[in-house]
Amino acid sequence: MISEVIPTLLHSVPVDDTWITFDVNSFTQNFWSSTFDGLTFGAIYALVALGYTLVYGVLNLINFAHSEVFITGCYGVFFTLSALNFGPSAPRLGFWAIVGNLILALVVAIIASALMAVIVERVAYKPLRQRKAPRLAFLITAIGVSFAIQYTIYWWRGPSPEAALTMFRPLAIFDVFGTIVDSQQVVIIVAAVILMIATDQFIRRSRTGRGIRAVAQDPDTATLMGVNKEKIIVTTFIIGGILAGAAALFYVMKIPSGVQYNGGFILGVKAFAAAVLGGIGNVRGALLGGLLIGLIGNYGQVLLGSSQWTDVVAFVVLVLVLIVRPEGVLGSSLGKSKA
Amino acid sequence: MYRKKVISAIAAAATLGMLVAGCANQTAPSGTETSGGGSRVNIPAISKVDVPAGAVLPAGDGKGTCPSTTTLAYAGAETGPNAQLGINIFNGIQLAINQHNAANPGCQVQFKKFDTEGDPNKATGPVTQIVSEPDIIGVVGLPFSGESKATGNIFEQKGLVHITPSATNPSLTKNGWTTFFRALGNDAVQGPAAAKFLTDKLQAKKVYLVQDDSDYGIGLGTTTSAALGSAMVGSDKVVTGQKDFSAVISKIMNSKADTVYYAGYYAEGAPFDQQLVAKGFTGSFVGPDGVKDDQFIKLAGDASSNAYFTCPCIPGELIPSFESEYKKLANAEPGTYSIEGYDAVTVLLSGIDKGKQSRADLLSWVKSYDADGLSKHYKWDSTGELATPDVYGYKVENGKIVPIGVIGK
Structure with a gap:
């Protein structure tokens, strides 16, 4: 009873009649479903955020073209699955056939994204690095490359989104307080977390990972110690591309009609925000930041009663967190031992 | 160290595989997340509409004469x-212009198209260009409410008559514009008709209303929710x-709509x-004219x-003469508002044939127009609204949109 009365009271006292209302009732009703959807999106943001964080850690460069690396992967998924006769309706295929097709799409997306990441690095950043350009030049080039890729896709595919691609019909897996968690959400969250743990372990334990950390800490000393800096930089871009390609598959899985020339832009901004929120340059921070941005945006949307609020809430929280902790929640430290 | 990565990758793939398990082979919606909806009402499709006997056609009497610079435009x-909604319209216009020019050797009307992308922010540019071209004496457009609102003043200042074949926001005729005419019913008609359709014909008990942030969506959402009352x-x-x-979607599911x-x-x-059905919603999805497209x-x-x-548009595909000619031109069936575009430009063409060949003359011609078109009777009041527009219902049947008859006036 109480739980019904309180929301009603709160709801009847809106801050402003027409544009801002706190729908606590809807929030309590939809709490679990928005939690799982928020985590699903958060997992995707986190995978993309890793690409920003790794490149920043190594080069102190915000690779604004990373959202286009991601959308390239989405087109990879789109063309692969379209060629395999996937469409807006759920495919009538056996289980292993679907898994096989999705893995194929994943591989194509990873290759497409990694390739695009390497091209961006070669064309846009390497020449500047060799000429010792100031950091501002890198930033502008990054934005320029981002737009160049975006509008090349626009010119090629037109302004409309591609037809929806349904990969499989989500099936209820388990029930949390009356809210169904479906196979799609579980696949995305579990697979994304595994990929992030793998990345984290790779950077902590492998020889290449040590090289990445060394370059992040002090590029000149690392070079003196025999680390091939250029190779490490390319590797970092490739890892970012691989993760973006995987994120692309999950994104299209979650949003079947999301393949569009500018479809990566907002997602890229959010993933970047996630990286900053968690602590830019920090691999675990990207995971935490991604999940937080996903959750906060979804909660805000339900609480304030309209999708228009998702981004407002997510970014206001970002600003507030940065005021208190300018380094992000976990601090920025790819080079330091804790990463 | 690389082995670790490989193992993780395999683990990821395996997990992915494991979890898709059981989702495949599933062709029916999973019954776990149900909505309140049960049996869906079956409303049969109609196969013909009545065409006014004395409808004015673009060909006219074939005796029209006009200067070769006479130009009509589509904006x-x-x-x-949402380009398809515009393409349906200008194909209808193009058909009427072709028929007119073929029948009237002495009056070859030029037709120009200006792209707004349906975006209110982009529409002012092309419209400014239109009004600055003196040869353009009449316009069919703009199709959407937001862009119509953004550009109405530009037309008004230059006294250029424009007939929208599809913008339905009621407030458009409340700006005091004298050059704006609407060739269909507005959402003050469509909203209540939609509400009645939902509760009567579809027997909906619990309707969940979702609107977008366009002028069109907000206007229609407001009139529909007012008419739905407690059924919402x-x-x-x-x-x-x-x-x-x-x-x-989770809110809709929780509301048991x-x-x-x-x-x-x-x-x-x-x-x-698409996402609604994927989440297991089993009820009906009803959209207005902006959604009604292949x-x-x-x-x-x-x-x-x-x-x-629901749509204040007439099913042009059921008018055989129009359907066959349109198909020849566009290589497709007439779409939503194809016939409204055709009728709207016919009003302008018949004026040109009667010697109304300046902007001012053509404007007063439309103001006092009182005749049947293929789709309905055209006579506007002083604000630019039609007297008695029909609203039609449509449904999806075997992957095609078919009309199910008049649902309101």
Whole structure:
């Protein structure tokens, strides 16, 4: 009873009649479903955020073209699955056939994204690095490359989104307080977390990972110690591309009609925000930041009663967190031992 | 160290595989997440509409004469996310102009198209260009409400008559514009008709209303929700360009709604319906004229079979003479508002044939116009609204949109 009365009271006292209302009732009703959807999106943001964080850690460069690396992967998924006769309706295929097709799409997306990441690095950043350009030049080039890729896709595919691609019909897996968690959400969250743990372990334990950390800490000393800096930089871009390609598959899985020339832009901004929120340059921070941005945006949307609020809430929280902790929640430290 | 990565990758793939398990082979919606909706009402399709006997046709009497510079224009979407709605219209216009020019050797009217992408922010440029070309004496457009609102003043200042074949926001005729005419019913007519259709014909008990952030969606959402009254169990807003509807969908599921009415365009409506059905919604999805297009079916796939549409548009495909000619020109069936575009430009063409060949003359011609077109009777009041427009219902049947008759006036 109480739980019904309180929301009603709160709801009847809106801050402003027409544009801002706190729908606590809807929030309590939809709490679990928005939690799982928020985590699903958060997992995707986190995978993309890793690409920003790794490149920043190594080069102190915000690779604004990373959202286009991601959308390239989405087109990879789109063309692969379209060629395999996937469409807006759920495919009538056996289980292993679907898994096989999705893995194929994943591989194509990873290759497409990694390739695009390497091209961006070669064309846009390497020449500047060799000429010792100031950091501002890198930033502008990054934005320029981002737009160049975006509008090349626009010119090629037109302004409309591609037809929806349904990969499989989500099936209820388990029930949390009356809210169904479906196979799609579980696949995305579990697979994304595994990929992030793998990345984290790779950077902590492998020889290449040590090289990445060394370059992040002090590029000149690392070079003196025999680390091939250029190779490490390319590797970092490739890892970012691989993760973006995987994120692309999950994104299209979650949003079947999301393949569009500018479809990566907002997602890229959010993933970047996630990286900053968690602590830019920090691999675990990207995971935490991604999940937080996903959750906060979804909660805000339900609480304030309209999708228009998702981004407002997510970014206001970002600003507030940065005021208190300018380094992000976990601090920025790819080079330091804790990463 | 590389082995670790490989192992993780395999683990990831295996998990992915494991979890898709059981999702495959599933062709029916999972019954776990149910909505209140049960049996869906079957409303049969209609196969013919009445055409006014004395309808004015573009050909006229074949004796029209006019200077070779006489130009009519279309302003509206040719590209953009909702381009198909514009393409339907200018193909209808093109057909009428072709028929007119073929029948009237002494009057070859030029036709120019200006692309607005359907975007209010982009529409002012092309419209400014139109009004500055003195040869253009009449315009059909703009198709959408937001862009019409943004450009009405530009037409007004230059006294250029323009007939919208499809913008339905009621407030458009309340700006005191004297050059704006609407060739169909507005949403003050469509909203209540839609509400009546939902509760009477579809027997909806719990309607969830979702509107987008366009002038059109907001206007239609307002008139529909007012008319729905207590049958509406909840409402929500989405934004143009939105791709993920999971939050709205969980609210709909929790409200146990049996029917969803979406006030907006197909670019968002199609993925919305697709995601709604994927989450196990079994009720009906009803959209207005902005959603009623074959693109909706193309984008939403099988999910679209639960869709109905309300539309102040006449099913042009059921008028055989129009349908066959349109098909020859556009290589496609007439779409939503093809016939309204055709009728609207016919009003202008008949004026030109009668010697109304300046902007001022053509404007006063439209003002005092009182005759039948193929789709309905055209006579405007002083604000530019038609007297008695019809609203039609449509549904998706075997992957095609078919009319189910008049649902309101």
